[in-house]
Amino acid sequence: MGDTRGAVDGPGGTGTATAAQRGPTPEVSTAGRSGRPPGITVRDVAFGYPDRPVLRGVDLRVEPGELTALIGMNGCGKSTLLRVIAGLLRPERGSVQLGGEDLAGMSRREAARRVALLHQSAPPVPGMTVRQLVRQGRWAARGPLGMLRGGDDAAVTRALADAGVTGWAERPVDALSGGERQRVRLALALARDTRILLLDEPTTYLDLHHQLEVLGTVVRLREERDLTVVMVLHDLGHAARFAERIVALREGRVVADGAPREVVTPRLLADVLDVVGRVSVDPVGGWPVCHPDHPLNH
Amino acid sequence: MKGSGVVVPSPAGRRAGTPPRLPVPRSPLPRLALLFLVVLAVAVADVVAGRAVTPAGVWEVLLGGGDALDRHVVLNLRVPRMLVALVAGACLAVAGLLLQSALRNPLAGPEVTGVTPGAVLGAVVATGFGLADRQSPLAVVIAACLGGLFGAGLLWVLTGRRRDDPTETAVHGVLVSAVLGGLTAMVLLVAPGELGSVVQWLIGTTDGRVWQHWNLLWPWALCWGIAAWLLAGPLTLLRCGEEQAAEAGLDTGRARGAALLCAVALAAGAVSTVGALGFVGLLVPHLALALFGADLRITVPGAALAGAAVVGGADALAQVGGRALAVLWDADRLTLPVGALTTALGAALLLVVVRRSPTRDF
Numbered sequence: 001m002g003d004t005r006g007a008v009d010g011p012g013g014t015g016t017a018t019a020a021q022r023g024p025t026p027e028v029s030t031a032g033r034s035g036r037p038p039g040i041t042v043r044d045v046a047f048g049y050p051d052r053p054v055l056r057g058v059d060l061r062v063e064p065g066e067l068t069a070l071i072g073m074n075g076c077g078k079s080t081l082l083r084v085i086a087g088l089l090r091p092e093r094g095s096v097q098l099g100g101e102d103l104a105g106m107s108r109r110e111a112a113r114r115v116a117l118l119h120q121s122a123p124p125v126p127g128m129t130v131r132q133l134v135r136q137g138r139w140a141a142r143g144p145l146g147m148l149r150g151g152d153d154a155a156v157t158r159a160l161a162d163a164g165v166t167g168w169a170e171r172p173v174d175a176l177s178g179g180e181r182q183r184v185r186l187a188l189a190l191a192r193d194t195r196i197l198l199l200d201e202p203t204t205y206l207d208l209h210h211q212l213e214v215l216g217t218v219v220r221l222r223e224e225r226d227l228t229v230v231m232v233l234h235d236l237g238h239a240a241r242f243a244e245r246i247v248a249l250r251e252g253r254v255v256a257d258g259a260p261r262e263v264v265t266p267r268l269l270a271d272v273l274d275v276v277g278r279v280s281v282d283p284v285g286g287w288p289v290c291h292p293d294h295p296l297n298h
Numbered sequence: 299m300k301g302s303g304v305v306v307p308s309p310a311g312r313r314a315g316t317p318p319r320l321p322v323p324r325s326p327l328p329r330l331a332l333l334f335l336v337v338l339a340v341a342v343a344d345v346v347a348g349r350a351v352t353p354a355g356v357w358e359v360l361l362g363g364g365d366a367l368d369r370h371v372v373l374n375l376r377v378p379r380m381l382v383a384l385v386a387g388a389c390l391a392v393a394g395l396l397l398q399s400a401l402r403n404p405l406a407g408p409e410v411t412g413v414t415p416g417a418v419l420g421a422v423v424a425t426g427f428g429l430a431d432r433q434s435p436l437a438v439v440i441a442a443c444l445g446g447l448f449g450a451g452l453l454w455v456l457t458g459r460r461r462d463d464p465t466e467t468a469v470h471g472v473l474v475s476a477v478l479g480g481l482t483a484m485v486l487l488v489a490p491g492e493l494g495s496v497v498q499w500l501i502g503t504t505d506g507r508v509w510q511h512w513n514l515l516w517p518w519a520l521c522w523g524i525a526a527w528l529l530a531g532p533l534t535l536l537r538c539g540e541e542q543a544a545e546a547g548l549d550t551g552r553a554r555g556a557a558l559l560c561a562v563a564l565a566a567g568a569v570s571t572v573g574a575l576g577f578v579g580l581l582v583p584h585l586a587l588a589l590f591g592a593d594l595r596i597t598v599p600g601a602a603l604a605g606a607a608v609v610g611g612a613d614a615l616a617q618v619g620g621r622a623l624a625v626l627w628d629a630d631r632l633t634l635p636v637g638a639l640t641t642a643l644g645a646a647l648l649l650v651v652v653r654r655s656p657t658r659d660f
Contacts, residue, residue: 008363
């Protein structure tokens with residue numbers, strides 16, 4: 001575990017150093033941010049659509065401040081689990097607690113103040129600029145009629161900077177490329193200023209450079225803002241490289257759970273991803289590296 | 299343990315050599331002010347455009363002079379007519395913007411979502427069956443509101459689960475409008491005696507709108523206009539998508555319901571005063587969005603100004619056009635209803651909008 005943590009700290013530390021070179025970051029009120037971020041407790045959660053069960057009794061405990069990656073095949077329930085934790089889907093059975101508070105008893109606004117979710121996709125609104133879109137993330141933090149509050153502009157500016165989209169702030173979102181939009185969606189999630197951050201495939205549409213950049217940003221922000229992060233990643237290599245803990249889902253159930261060096265094995269590739277391959281250790285970083293070979297045919 | 303070969307992701311926000319520059323957002327206030335000036339100019343044009351009094355005579359009356367007839371024409375006929383045209387246009391435009399945002403459908407307007415035809419039906423039924431008359435204009439507004447809600451509700455039920463598809467909504471909206479229009483025609487046939495002026499509702503006209511209409515319209519428009527502006531924040535968020543809005547903490551069902559109610563009330567207020575002015579509620583929101591952008595807290599007032607300018611301008615044009623037609627055909631009493639003009643112009647503009655808006659991206 002120690003080695004893995006060291007690897008995770010690498011990009012985080014570098015990020016902080018350059019953040020200082022970037023000049024003063026806008027002051028954002030840190031009131032109410034003292035103490036550990038809330039953890040997440042998922043107990044026996046089931047959810048499904050009339051003809052298709054998706055989650056079939058998921059138990060998961062995410063410790064405060066942990067960086068967890070969810071992996072699994074298409075349709076295994078990863079995204080659905082994130083939506084349940086964000087309070088967007090009401091589970092048929094079981095409960096979700098954020099920092100000890102039951103999600104079922106919260107209003108939409110109360111839930112949105114605690115947890116932010118980066119969506120896989122969101123339709124761009126014609127004519128809406130990046131800044132206008134990111135400002136929408138401040139809705140839950142505002143009063144009942146959505147009037148601007150003092151800290152809103154600072155939070156928006158900081159989110160734009162953290163996601164690296166400051167330069168496009170006044171450009172219309174529908175004029176951006178897929179990868180650029182993905183980083184705008186990250187800014188939208190960051191503008192929420194919640195202590196729990198859920199990311200549904202944050203690296204979709206991005207080239208390798210920007211994949212590493214976004215994941216490095218997530219690692220750095222987790223340290224700077226002291227966040228609890230759960231992200232769905234399709235690339236097991238990224239999960240092994242950046243996460244402290246990997247949770248694997250298969251057909252709506254948790255089938256593996258642990259530190260990357262413990263769980264990323266050829267067995268995991270076969271059991272969770274239906275892939276035959278090998279796993280080695282990165283000679284410099286020490287994290288597991290996957291060498292997928294061919295799809296497993298039952 | 300960090301060797302020289304470690305690939306370290308570069309932090310976001312820095313591209314090599316180009317430090318991020320903070321672009322300054324363009325303020326929409328100059329555009330709002332400019333549009334306000336346009337509305338003022340249109341108001342003047344509308345008051346001047348009539349037949350019986352020359353522009354010089356109008357000027358004299360406004361300065362406090364003029365003979366009794368001129369004073370009556372300008373102060374009791376032209377000024378209230380102009381005010382009603384401006385505010386009705388504002389109501390229809392804001393109603394359309396609310397509908398398009400709440401339904402996330404660029405083809406939604408009060409005319410094609412059953413709201414306007416329903417409001418006309420409500421007003422006609424109330425008048426035709428003696429529930430409302432000149433002595434109780436508020437009853438007409440309430441009846442128009444109920445009719446508008448009925449029309450929108452009918453569309454809601456008919457589209458069912460496919461209401462997220464803009465085309466589906468538009469097609470069913472045409473169907474609902476046709477059915478409601480047929481019902482209106484039936485009422486007109488059954489009880490024609492009371493309804494001499496009702497045909498004006500079907501086309502939309504500002505002829506003969508006097509202070510009585512204005513006194514009813516402005517408080518109604520003001521109340522619901524304020525409600526519309528308070529809904530602008532939630533609706534801006536709702537335009538980002540259902541799930542996105544819910545995720546950000548919005549109770550989407552409640553926001554949409556409030557917006558629909560507000561849109562129906564605004565459209566019904568306008569319809570009960572000037573009738574079903576075609577295409578204003580469908581097209582002016584597109585103009586407002588193009589001018590003022592996606593932040594509805596600016597665009598809602600912008601749409602109100604744009605609607606006022608469009609209907610006021612159309613009314614002035616209709617009066618000038620009516621005068622020209624009267625000269626051409628030597629028919630002194632010929633008037634051109636403003637609704638005929640907005641419908642004719644709007645039909646042409648709709649083609650432009652439909653070609654420009656890729657509906658799946660909305």
